[in-house]
Amino acid sequence: MPVMEKLLVVDDDLSVLKVLKMRLESEGYQVDAASEIEAAKNLAVKNEYELAILDLKLSGGNGIDLMKSIREVDPDIPVIILTAYGTIESAVEAMKEGAYIYLTKPFEYRELLLQIKNGIEKAYLSREVKKLRSIVRQSHETQNIIGQSEAIKRALNMASLAAASNSNVFISGESGTGKGMIARALHQLSERKDKPFVSINCAAIPATLIESELFGFEKGAFTGATANKKGLFVQADGGIIFLDEISEIPLTIQGKLLKAIEEREFYPLGAQKTVKVDIRVISASNRDIEAEVEKGNFRSDLFYRIHVIPIRMPSLRERKDDIPLLVEYFMEKCARKMNKNIKAIAPQALQRIMLYSWPGNVRELENIIECAAVMARDDVITEELIVMPTQKMDESAFRSFKESKQEFERSYLIELMKISRGNVSQAAKLAGKYRADLYALLEKYNLSPLEFRQG
Numbered sequence: 001m002p003v004m005e006k007l008l009v010v011d012d013d014l015s016v017l018k019v020l021k022m023r024l025e026s027e028g029y030q031v032d033a034a035s036e037i038e039a040a041k042n043l044a045v046k047n048e049y050e051l052a053i054l055d056l057k058l059s060g061g062n063g064i065d066l067m068k069s070i071r072e073v074d075p076d077i078p079v080i081i082l083t084a085y086g087t088i089e090s091a092v093e094a095m096k097e098g099a100y101i102y103l104t105k106p107f108e109y110r111e112l113l114l115q116i117k118n119g120i121e122k123a124y125l126s127r128e129v130k131k132l133r134s135i136v137r138q139s140h141e142t143q144n145i146i147g148q149s150e151a152i153k154r155a156l157n158m159a160s161l162a163a164a165s166n167s168n169v170f171i172s173g174e175s176g177t178g179k180g181m182i183a184r185a186l187h188q189l190s191e192r193k194d195k196p197f198v199s200i201n202c203a204a205i206p207a208t209l210i211e212s213e214l215f216g217f218e219k220g221a222f223t224g225a226t227a228n229k230k231g232l233f234v235q236a237d238g239g240i241i242f243l244d245e246i247s248e249i250p251l252t253i254q255g256k257l258l259k260a261i262e263e264r265e266f267y268p269l270g271a272q273k274t275v276k277v278d279i280r281v282i283s284a285s286n287r288d289i290e291a292e293v294e295k296g297n298f299r300s301d302l303f304y305r306i307h308v309i310p311i312r313m314p315s316l317r318e319r320k321d322d323i324p325l326l327v328e329y330f331m332e333k334c335a336r337k338m339n340k341n342i343k344a345i346a347p348q349a350l351q352r353i354m355l356y357s358w359p360g361n362v363r364e365l366e367n368i369i370e371c372a373a374v375m376a377r378d379d380v381i382t383e384e385l386i387v388m389p390t391q392k393m394d395e396s397a398f399r400s401f402k403e404s405k406q407e408f409e410r411s412y413l414i415e416l417m418k419i420s421r422g423n424v425s426q427a428a429k430l431a432g433k434y435r436a437d438l439y440a441l442l443e444k445y446n447l448s449p450l451e452f453r454q455g
Helices: 014-026 037-046 063-073 088-096 109-142 150-163 179-189 210-215 251-263 289-295 300-306 316-338 347-355 361-375 401-420 424-431 435-444 449-453
Strands: 006-010 030-034 051-055 079-083 101-104 169-172 197-201 240-244 280-285 309-312
Touching: 006 014, 006 037, 006 063, 014 030, 030 037, 037 063, 051 063, 051 109, 063 079, 063 088, 063 424, 079 109, 088 101, 101 109, 150 179, 150 309, 150 316, 169 179, 179 197, 179 240, 179 280, 210 251, 251 300, 289 300, 316 347, 316 361, 347 361, 361 401, 401 424, 401 435, 401 449, 424 435
Parallel strands: 006 030, 006 051, 051 079, 079 101, 169 280, 169 309, 197 240, 240 280
Antiparallel strands: none
């Protein structure tokens, strides 16, 4: 099967550019070519490339400066520098600035192909290492399922038993109860722990895109499908796919999802051949999914297929004995994050927390503690710092710090995604944040970069 990697080639010699493009396309690569620096920059912003090939000497600039600009959009892209001016100084400078390799014209075409192949493989491995490190950090978080109550012990014991099997698991519970953490814990405890864990929030993906996200598509399947794309089912091959908020998947897609789960086989959009995968399915919903089945919003056959091992995450109201432990954990976490010396919570503040109903569960409790930690002026969180969002306030009063902070964060993320057109690498650079942190914020506010890539 021919390779479908996408390359960016930049050279101000049009004859060289034409030959490079033609020969690389004959090898199965997709090639975007540019003879001017600004055109190359625009292409780098609009598209994602596996590798860039840049001439060192360009009209109005040089390949090294262009490489720096492209790296601002995608820090991980490997770059091959070509030049007819093979000086030691330029070679050293190119490598020092992060070029993958340096080739002097005239170069052996086979050597270029070899370096392209090696560069793409090296970049892929680098991304996989980063992904594994992220998984390690995430798996560490799964150890932080805090609680000693009988309700949480039942859920954890059920998860431990489920991890030993290969059956599908359905996790129910209100928003903010930790369904995603249990799913990750299941993965880490299972025989598939060294294989991928792929998560998707079905509610965050537009209905028109959910099928292509899950199953992928072939080039030409629809307008804008300029290359093959592997769906999440393929990305999870050998491991686990976590379908969070599965009840939000449209009825029109549920039939194909059922077939894929039953047979572990499906057609990507526009494909003539099926793709087979070896996956375990964990799904979750904060809705009463049985009620959704009765209403006709969710297929009963799909429900029975995913609801093999049910795990119910208790609400915080059902495990109030765990609240002091959770408060202590979140205080320590916030103190480390903010580099503040927060040592204790006042008894009146804790009492206020214990009496609250917590409709947002553990996630809401964490947000309240974080807000209090931000506003704390000494080492004790006092009662007045515990501001519940459901407390009635005078209409002329200011919004709470938490509400204002959340509104600002969501508005900021929306503008950031618009400016970067959904390119998370570029958005992270603009915001001065790590991409993993930016992805976490986007997930927190149910924002999908894909929506902004569609314009």
